[in-house]
């Protein structure tokens with residue numbers, strides 16, 4: 239474009255005529271003339287601040303520059319060989335870090351693509367960094383989009399970097415001294431620079447909020463852990479204390495601008511106690527977040543780092559994935575505290591409990607508490623295949639979960655022993671069903687294997703013995719996108735059932751009820767019928783004391799749970815030498 243054409247186009251834009259320029263550019267031109275008093279015909283040399291001023295700007299942005307540097311280096315590699323120059327400017331537009339080809343140093347310096355150059359719009363006119371700062375948006379200012387004639391050969395693509403409070407902190411820019419004519423040639427540069435800015439914000443948020451929960455989001459399960467779109471930091475009460483800029487788009491796309499200080503449950507069906515469920519222990523596709531406007535996102539929670547080393551006793555005070563292992567029940571709290579202490583060790587754990595009591599859930603929690611980025615391998619002992627064991631033998635270090643060791647036959651035992659001989663970098667967690675442990679099935683397991691699996695044996699109580707039944711019900715109800723409650727009658731009915739399938743059966747029953755309920759209150763007709771007992775125990779008195787304990791020695795409740803009448807309970811109590819209320 240010739241200089242006279244450029245100046246006359248600016249003139250026409252100022253007179254309100256349509257010239258085909260992007261509106262963002264036309265607006266910036268108007269600001270340059272009407273607000274900053276600039277003249278496009280007057281050549282503006284590059285503005286470079288003094289060394290002392292540059293040092294001051296660098297110090298102010300030190301932390302962010304340190305975080306952004308590795309992102310900048312990666313981006314530079316991505317555009318290597320294409321003559322791009324990379325700039326990091328602070329919020330005032332001063333270039334505080336720079337990557338460029340040293341062969342073109344003199345040209346770059348003359349063009350202002352250099353450390354210390356000032357690209358604020360009121361000084362440099364319409365330009366990538368300056369317009370990005372004014373609009374807060376990613377922009378490409380391509381050739382004749384620039385206001386000043388000295389800049390019109392350049393093509394600059396810039397994206398804003400926001401700090402954790404949502405304030406513009408810096409601008410990442412890729413520029414070319416010479417570029418092809420169509421602006422669309424810079425679309426790829428735009429995508430790269432936006433993605434880099436997003437990653438710098440993410441790294442900055444992680445570095446600044448180590449003592450808080452961080453919840454990351456993605457619209458795709460595959461990218462959730464490797465390249466999430468946005469994140470927020472949350473304090474103990476679930477208030478948002480920090481964010482990446484993308485969180486606004488994810489949580490408030492219609493422009494309800496303020497996220498900081500709001501509670502996460504205002505935006506989605508989630509509260510702080512649910513975060514441990516969104517940690518790495520569960521597959522990403524199961525970690526769905528329901529937003530208040532009905533949209534779904536995948537979520538990945540990262541526990542506060544300092545809290546992991548503390549050893550609190552009360553279950554509610556435990557951090558990370560164990561926090562939701564149980565509610566108000568001293569027996570569960572004791573288990574969680576023990577597991578919390580054993581988690582950082584290599585002691586093999588044997589989790590014993592009836593089906594559906596949460597053995598695998600607990601194993602995954604232990605895995606998440608261990609070193610990050612490790613595999614969770616599962617071997618189902620009842621259908622053990624050599625190829626599967628071989629796959630694990632060749633796989634990465636991590637946790638090996640052996641489900642149902644009572645089902646191991648001789649061949650399976652030999653395979654596992656051989657695996658354990660060759661791999662000492664696997665944390666072993668095994669599970670066994672309660673009935674198997676009681677009936678002495680373990681005796682069929684060779685001692686040299688049994689003692690390698692049963693370092694610490696942890697017994698998980700069946701649901702009917704748990705005192706936190708209501709807590710668990712509420713927790714499972716919260717998994718639904720619907721806002722539903724239980725009527726008192728439905729809650730009492732569920733509380734009186736025996737639940738041979740334990741938490742798994744309860745979760746399914748609630749899922750059915752949530753699907754069937756028409757309004758927001760689940761009542762008796764919405765509940766599926768009880769499944770009946772699948773283990774007819776040979777001696778029901780075995781469990782009686784624990785069951786009485788769980789029901790606060792209310793004999794009618796115990797009778798309902800066992801499906802017998804109250805006099806049967808009294809008779810059994812006498813037989814077992816149990817009497818009166820404790």
Ligand SMILES: Nc1ncnc2c1ncn2[C@@H]1O[C@H](COP(=O)(O)OP(=O)(O)OP(=O)(O)O)[C@@H](O)[C@H]1O
Pocket residue numbers: 562563564591592593594595596597598599600641669671713741742745
């Ligand atoms: N504390 C909990 N909070 C919410 N859901 C839970 C909890 N514990 C277990 N569950 C859910 O209950 C179901 C059964 O849990 P899990 O698979 O861990 O049981 P299990 O004891 O390993 O069963 P099995 O012996 O039959 O393999 C799962 O859907 C799990 O997500």
